[in-house]
Amino acid sequence: MLESCDGLSLNVAAAAFASALAEGLTSDEIGLLASFFNVVGDSLNTLAIAKARCTFSQQSQ
Secondary structure, three states: OOOOOOHHHHHHHHHHHHHHHHOOOOHHHHHHHHHHHHHHHHHHHHHHHHHHHHHHHHHHO
16 A cells, blocks of 8 residues: 655655644644544554564464
8 A cells, every 4th residue: 555665755744634634623622633543553553563473473384
């Protein structure tokens, strides 16, 4: 899905996305969104680690 490894562009895109999401929201609403996306990010990281371990384990056999 993500062909490029350009971290700078990804960071700029994330910042622009965050700014667009925050437009017109209260501080509490922004905080809730931030918390939500932290959970999403942690869950994605868990899935990525599990997938990598399973792939490595299958290749080792």
